[in-house]
């Protein structure tokens with residue numbers, strides 16, 4: 451398998467749990483806009499946390515994001531929290547990139 455194919459290869463998973471996601475239509479809370487400032491990120495992620503707390507697929511979502519090295523806010527966890535828990539991003543940037551070495 452070519453290196454590029456390896457980097458972007460993802461096994462097919464059963465994603466039907468996403469049908470029960472409480473965050474439908476709230477993408478703006480779960481993924482940052484370009485050049486988001488730290489204070490804005492804190493506010494956005496606090497609102498996302500509130501949505502995740504009420505979500506019935508929270509644990510499944512968190513495990514999916516960890517296993518697939520997702521970006522954004524999933525299952526009540528930010529990228530930084532997943533990274534700190536040992537689930538590294540594929541291409542970390544900023545503070546996470548400095549911590550990855």
Ligand code: SF4
Nearest residue numbers: 471473502505511525
């Ligand atoms: S746990 Fe949070 S991010 Fe995951 S599906 Fe539910 S609301 Fe969305």
